[in-house]
Amino acid sequence: MSIKTLDILSKYYGYTSFRRGQESIINSIINKKDVLAIMPTGGGKSICYQVPALYLDGLTIVISPLISLMKDQVDALKAMGIEAEFINSSLSTSEYNEILDNIKDDKYKIIYVAPERLDSIDFIEIMRFKNISQVAIDEAHCVSQWGHDFRSSYKRIPYFIKSLGNIPIITAFTATASDEVREDILNILDLNEPDIYITGFDRENLSINIVKSSSKNRYLLDYIENHKNESGIIYAATRKEVESIYEGLLKRNVSVSKYHAGLSTEVRKKNQEDFINDDIKIMVATNAFGMGIDKPNIRWVVHYNMPQSIENYYQEIGRAGRDGEDSECTLLFAPGDIHTHKYLIEVGIENPNRKLVQYKKLQQMVDLVYSNMCYRKSILSYFGEDVENDCNNCSNCLNEGEITDKTLDAQKVISCIARMKRGYGVNMIVDVLRGSKNKKVLDLNFNTLSTYGIMKNYSSDDLKTFINTLVSHGFLDIVENPGHRGSFPTIALNEQSMKVIKKEIKVEFKEDKVTKSAYVENELYERLITLRSEIAKNEKIAPYMVFGDATLKNMASIYATSKDEMLSVSGVGEIKYERYGTLFENIINEYIIAKNIDKSTISNKKESAFKDSEYFEVNTDINLYNKLKELRLNISKVEGTLPYMVLPNNSLKEISGRYPLEEEQLNDIGGIGPVKINKYGKDIIEIVKKYVNENSIEVKWEEKKRLKLVLDGDSRKNDEITLDLLNQGIDIKDVCDEIEISLSTVLGYICDYVKENKEIKFKIDTKSLYSESDKDLILDACNKLGEEKIGAIKKELPEHIKYENIRAVILEKYINE
Template identity: 75%
Template sequence: MKIKPLDILSKYYGYTSFRKGQESIINSIINKKDVLAIMPTGGGKSVCYQVPALCLEGITIVISPLISLMKDQVDTLKVMGIDAEFINSSLSTTEYNQILENIELDKYKLLYVAPERLDSMEFINLMKTKNISQIAIDEAHCISSWGHDFRPSYKRIPYFIKSLNIRPIVTAFTATASDEVKYDIMNILDLQKPDVYITGFDRENLSINIVKSSSKNRYLLDYIENHKNESGIIYAATRKEVESIYEGLLKRNYSVSKYHAGLTNEIRKENQEKFINDEIQIMVATNAFGMGIDKFNVRWVIHYNMPQSIENYYQEIGRAGRDGEASECVLLFTPGDVHTQKYLVEVGIDNPERKRIQYKKLQQMVDLVYSNGCYRKSILNYFGDDLEGKCDNCSNCLNEGEVVDKTLDAQKVISCIARMKRSFGATMIIDVLRGSKNKKVIEQKFDSLTTYGIMKNYSAEDLKTFINTLVAHGFLEVVENIGVRGSFPTIKLNEQSMRVIKNEIKVEFKESRVTKSRYVENELYERLVELRSEIARENYIAPYMVFGDSVLKSMSSTYATTKEEMISISGVGEIKYEKYGNKFINIIKEYLLEYGIDKESNTKKLNNNEDGEFLFVNTDIKLYEKLKELRLKYAQKEKTMPYRILSNNTLKEISGRYPKDNIELNDISGIGPVKIDKYGKDILEIVNSYIKENNIDTLWKEKNKLKVVIDGESRKNNEIALDLLNQGKSIEYISEELETSISTILGYIYDYVKEGQLINFKLNLKDFYNNEEKEIILDACRAFGEEKISVIKKNLPDYIKYESIRAVILEKYLEKMGYNV
């Protein structure tokens, strides 16, 4: 009987439907057609050749460039109960011979092979005798010398295919390929009338943020502190930069490792495996790291330096959110990044034509950085893909900052370049515009130009950014003097420059700011994550191979406690349920029992309220998560933190009381008429749809003068904060959990101690100020008194935060009371 691909997908992978494009590709392969598939990273390329491998008679050979990629994929297949193995340089002679023996005995359905192994006559002669159903080439762009990651070893693949007695189906997969690379793949591999699939390059779950800032390190530290419970990758352009970032984060006690070509193979392998296995949360690396790694729960990728091309950039950010969950990609940019990449091109590429192409790609990357339009649209257009309208998930689309008319400043720059008579580099132009006394400026007599010093109000860096923005928008042109020793790029005028001077067109740019988001998990989810880690350690596999984050979230929100409920969750499947299902069910049952949760109504049992003082509300987790998503969209749109839109407790109260109209919504704590006008329509639409979809019988009860108690939590914020401190939680953690400022938490501690209470928890108050700030704050305290915080703040420099003032005052008082701080 013919095996159906959808049955395989359900049984082994736990999915009930294919992703976009997968089914068509699989059907082409099953019908014995060669295939070239260009699919976005995380789009499910491996399923496209693995499912046919299980449908077709014989063995499928997968050619893959990285050892770590092979191991990850083979381990995942084995966990799913599929016979698979790999051959690469990591195997001992005994292991290699055993695998050859098993191939002889037809024990495998999939065999992963490094391209370097295709030179082995022993291997070739063995494969000539086998029924090979398919040869799948992963990361197929590596075969093109014009691709961004060319590997000479890939040139062996066509000769291996031709050496076989019977030509199998040949399939090629890649995430990024220009037209030039696409034709190279088809021609070099000699694909026979291939079905070509381009499923689209868009990764909708990735937000794209480009930050043009001179304070990269400050931004990076703030971002990591705000996302310290998530897994992320930091890419830097050089080994030196990687080491510097790594040391800085290690010193601050973050869970971090590093990866670059200066480390030994053993150290690189060890560090990568720790990252994949969730033993460390942050990887700092050059772009050598991560190609093809199957770590599904990377929640963010930060580029500390701009990459050399849009292909590099898009492949590297593709390592985030492979599980389909929302993830963030941040590019930190300063103009110096361009010089770094130009240097790397000069020292890394000898061929003049390849160097010219790389410079063109670099300029396209610079243009993207300085673009005011939708970043996603620009990237997709680069790959020949279209996006209608805005994506509403990049920093340009989400930023509603006003468009600023920069025509006059542009005219000043253009006039200066025109008066300098010939092309010069940006540095010389900046020196003239800012009125520099530089020797070269004086020698050229540029100090006599009418444009000399007319832009003194700009800093050198801001003026460089402005000139680069003019280049990116086509108002100026860059001339690359390639092949000339000691050459540097110069800037010249073009037709658009002249139109600006004549006031025929305006120069308008949008001034942008980037917001940051927070992500908080629920308690049941954390317990399931812990169980997953235990299972992974016991079986020597990566945690995601057990279940992905999205699967655990579904378990925790639906309270799945039966086989049917587990199997219905996307990503479980029969094979994994048999292996792990009962263990996860037991944890969920324990949680339900511990908190007295009535699973049928998805709410916690209410305590008796005989005195009529309280209105007990129980969070509906699934509805609460939907409301959080809505809140995040508004927060991004309004460039603010989510809790400033509505607090967690307000969302929980909405989810537990199910208001159906504006009158009922007005009875919810923390919302009010103004916010109802802004957000009410969307909130009610979500609530009413949810009630209808889940057939929920709601019985509305007016709050009146009753005190709302959510999930049985009747303590005040200061009581919760002090309890958490006694449990060993950090002030930063509590601030995030309670959605209140660090300054407020420090105030709670100060008031508690002033009441004569003893504290037994550790405080690291020096984290909130430096010695210079401490002296300034103490002077202000002596002048205005320690109790008048707002007066002290008003009389201090703006850069000193409330939390610094609170920390200094609290530390002084604790020392007075005899505490060792």
Template identity: 65%
Template sequence: MKEKILNILQKYYGYKSFRRGQEDIINSILQGQDVLAIMPTGGGKSLCYQVPALCMDGLTIVISPLISLMKDQVDSLTTMGIEASYINSSLSSEDYNQILENIVNDKYKIVYVAPERLESAEFLNIIQNKDIAQIAIDEAHCISQWGHDFRVSYKKIPSFIKKLKTRPIVTTFTATASTEVRKDILNMLDLIEPKIFITGFDRENLYINIVKSSAKNKYLLEYVENHKTENGIIYAATRKEVEKIYEGLLKRDIDVLKYHAGMSNEDRKINQDKFINDEVNIIVATNAFGMGIDKPDIRWVIHYNMPQSIENYYQEIGRAGRDGEKSECVLLFTPGDVHTQKYLIEMGTESVARKTIQYNKLQQMVDLVYSNSCYRKSILEYFGEVMLGKCDNCSNCLAEGQIIDKTLDAQKVISCIYRMKRNYGLTMIVDVLRGSKNKKVLEAGFDKLSTYGIMKDYSNEGLKTFINTLVSHGFLEIKENPGSRGSFPTICLNKQSLKVLKGEIKVEFKEVKVAKESRNKNELFEVLSDLRKAIAVKEKIAPYMVFGDATLLSMANIYPTTEEEILNISGIGQVKYEKYGQSFINAIETYMADKNINKSELIKKEQNNIDETEGLNKDFFEVKTDKNLYELLKKVRAKYARIESIPYHMVMNKNTLKEISGRYPLDTEKLSDISGLGPKKIDKYGEEIIEVVNNYVEENNIKVNWREKKRKKLIIDGESRKPKEIALDLLNQGMDVKSVSNKLETSVYSILGFIYDYIKEDNELHFNFNPSIYYCEDEKELIKKSIDKFGEDKMRDIKKSLPDYIRYESIRAVIIEKYITA
């Protein structure tokens, strides 16, 4: 089966290996298991249900709320030679009837269906008599009222599945699901013992840039001028704002499109198609645009207004860089954005429960904007994914600037709020601090306060930003008016406020300056891009459906002129080679002749660059596990573990086995370059390991190309996270400490150490953890006394002072409990 799915991957999609998590998801589906897969936008969700659809007998039905996505996906599948179609409200009666007839005649492998169509008696009568292999539910978060995009129509899905004569495999996919949303998906869709996959929310190629500035328009115009040759989306919160930005860009002779609900369906479709087909590079839109747009080469996304939730924000920036190339996401923020979103919440729903959820999500988005810590880390932690350290790819991590002590200004604000006696809104506080002659200020007698006019040096917007920053860092709190939720929020003091006022804690923020940069592509890329556009126009498909930007960039750098060379490029499979390959080879050969480029000299120069990069600059050493050899090595390890009566990982941990399986060391000298194998272990186990590896290599005719790892960082199967990060991620996904210990083949004490390190950095735990299961009460008292005597960092001294029956993990658990209950 593995060979079959790899052949499908290569033939149709042009890839030689799967992205992280895809292969495991596909294997589970092919084994007949229901699946919940949470993968980042652009992480390859559609491939996870499309590949099984091509492997299995019968029809796969994909339920999606997105008309534009259906057309995109079906066009892409058809271009690859896969029979597919869709059913939604955009079809004429004639087209609809033809598709139903084709389903009856088993023409399709995959059919996309809007959830509203599931109640159609005509559709159900036909489907009930077909062999349905898989129901794939895309955008599965839409079933949950806790989600940012709740759709009532998704509640019809379980009853539809129950009406089928035989229940198919049910697979669900989403990019943005909090813990509450995941529970809803599992419960409301009636998944049966599902395998849950969380491949990670991180999109490392996206540079996250949040700009807090009142000069939005100036920034936008400068940015667009620097990036107008690249594909980009500008999001605005309202139709009025979209029109204003659109007109402003047109006046400056910038070719731009617009998209919002106030336009006719036909005009929206025309503009969307123009953008997808690269006729115009830039579109200004409300957030309805882009849902399901599978365009991979969007290089930047600008939010002119702050979105309503972190889910909305992360999904919308996820439309950039789906091809894996570096892309930028800019959020332009002013405090007025918060009021706009509150107005939209009030106008958007009458449900009090729904409003409560939306206001909470809005506050979390505000906190993100005002945060001085790594933006990516904050977003990932919101989704329950742990990230240690900084990402070094967001404006907070990379911004030039220094930490500025703002304690004195914070004390002025807090003192003013204290003297105003009762809670007021942000505008009133700012007016008092800036010495406004506002009628309400004077009537309340606030001009008599010692804090009146004490912060005149701040601009109105600047002071609002500063106070909001104090709120987001917990130095102040926002309190909603119970009589009118969200309409009249006031600002009040808390325990942290008093500590600042007394000088017990400092208030420090980073003042930043952000640089802008643009990308350039070489001349051959432009030639190939023009050819791609011509083919796309002729075939009436989007240019990226021919080849994506990343594929063209590879061609422009490698100059492939043979079938073998071009098929080695990611994104070019046999089907696409047969359709387009020779045309691109001809264009490359013509370009090389015109520019007098010598291929052999080019290859030699490229190889020198590769050697230099690998020798001097490459910090990572990547290894892919040979699973068959890995299983053989596990048997060797198990044998010695039994002989020595020790746990498996004390012989060799699983990463050592994986590294051996992926590198094929054939003698003891090479074995010494494997992580986790010192001279003693090589002396004990080395001979048998080498024998197993040599036999395996010989039996499978493997040509071993040995490379020294030396001091480079080892990455196995694309997993670059440290054990600590993996452990915390697994705990956040609901796994208990013992299970994580078994999975990572490390001690419970080590896992507790990871938890300790995390909470010691003032991080909040997002998973349930009960330290008391690791000790009894009499042990706890002894441990606490020893900790008081030696200090919590002196583990060895603490252990020596205690009775032998008290374990290291008991000590660690007592220390952790102190932080949790503090």
């Protein structure tokens, strides 16, 4: 990467390195190549075209469909000292003419333009004679009829480009693109031999939690109580639901606003600006609160209803954690959500083909909710990205919550439905089970059934939740009754129901736990937040455009009071330091004096003031660890499997440093779920108890929950540790053994690293990892399916070809380039 582009990144943005994928994309653009880049929401797309815009001679035009996003982007650029402006329908005639005059005078480096303005003769005539270096198309999926946000105005873009005197570099960016959408973008925009980048859809900082067994209202209120000091979005399916949630939170004095298509443009604009500017903490919205939300410090997104498609869901949760900090995404599911969406599809879509597409997408979303697999793996698979390992950052992986046996209660519900003879809705079943005396129950003689009133101990809401949970876990079926508006689904028995009655299977549910906020009271940090808000109001920009939350945390933790210390903080560049640095230094100095703080004792402990709120530190007790390894080895011999298949090293290290004394506490250890606890839990606890007693260790058990585990002071991810060990000259197979990951995974790490145009300092003999005959087969499959689709390639090839063979062939291609 050119030193000049790194200088640009540091000077204007305050970062010392690029995120994954950005570097290669920027390289292609400054080498005058057309580009199609598919990057996850929050993956840093804007930097990919903004840095080249500052590097290249001439003007960059950014075509964007979103007025609010244009304003945010331009405000952020201006805050960094970059000359930029936007052209859209929000401008008056005089404002528009003034901007055109400034374009003539070459005042700007970047202009954002709405696609509808590309028909303007005045605009086209000026642009024909300007030196335009790049036309960047944001949300490029809008050009395709297959895209979920198709916009006819995007069809005008190719005609505008052809009207220019010299054809500039064309770059297209999107977060969601199926194969059909990708082909449409390439063909319609007529990109010239473009470099295509798919940086991956994964957002590792987002935890994914799908809740199927709790009362929505109760869960939401508990969640808000625990997270009220953080910025968050609550998505609901209908305007009515948005209003209901909003009113409920307002009565509880929650800092909340609302957004849906039924509000006037002025009200929507004000409410959105209040949220962006941190004047309110929580936004309740329909999906009309869309793509233009460029607020980096949204810590959580709650879906009160299941979204209509995986694309919608992944784009909406992508609004959380755009600053890279850990953020939570929770979906509250009830089977009625499916009925709601089917109704909306029926009344909202006339085209029968489009209707079938939406039903297919809805079913794919339902399949995700019911899945027992890692949720992240399922989502990435949907987008064509195959991953081998579970994420350990979703509710299916984490296995949090207490498992309770609900078989008897399930038998009561199933028996009642059987005795009611034909299908009824949830409300009627609940009334019978609770012994209601309403007229319809009595008229149908349901009060004579043996199951009448046998579940009076449940409240009405709790019993509805329980029945819906039985449905969501497949113990009952929900039956749609189409035909006329106002129809409702009924509950029916299935094969699983019969097995429950016959006691052939158990019904065990996990109680979902509401997470705690990561927000930490810190007086200095609060003072910096206040100063940031004041600056933002004075300059009429969003607070995050001054400095992000993580930047302020770092400032506060190292007590930055000099230029060098400030510039060492990620997110503080020279331009921002010149504008705001002294103001923040003054606040920090005042705090140090007022609190009589000896700065010399903490100056080298960067981020330590916030460490406890984000990390859970554990130090291995090597003696106990060795005893646990011995147990694992003995188990593996008995089971005839590899030791790490019993329990991974990190789980043993965590156990050794935390000393769990009860099997229940093992639920809070990473990499050991209920099945393994049932198999090995007693033996592990026995060894730990004996060791603790023999060494007179006083154990104070603390819950880790969702905090990041830091083992022995090392917070690096597996890929970072792997590459470090390889660079130290350690053999690749020894690295696999040390970290307990597959050879295929290690090769994947190396390949991702090399694709970033980074050099490796070690040699790897890829030729020893495949045969020449297999290589030809692998290359043919890669050319046919695309080398990023490892899972699909594997299925295409003979069974004897392993994942490491495939990855070795792909890696060799990049090493030899």
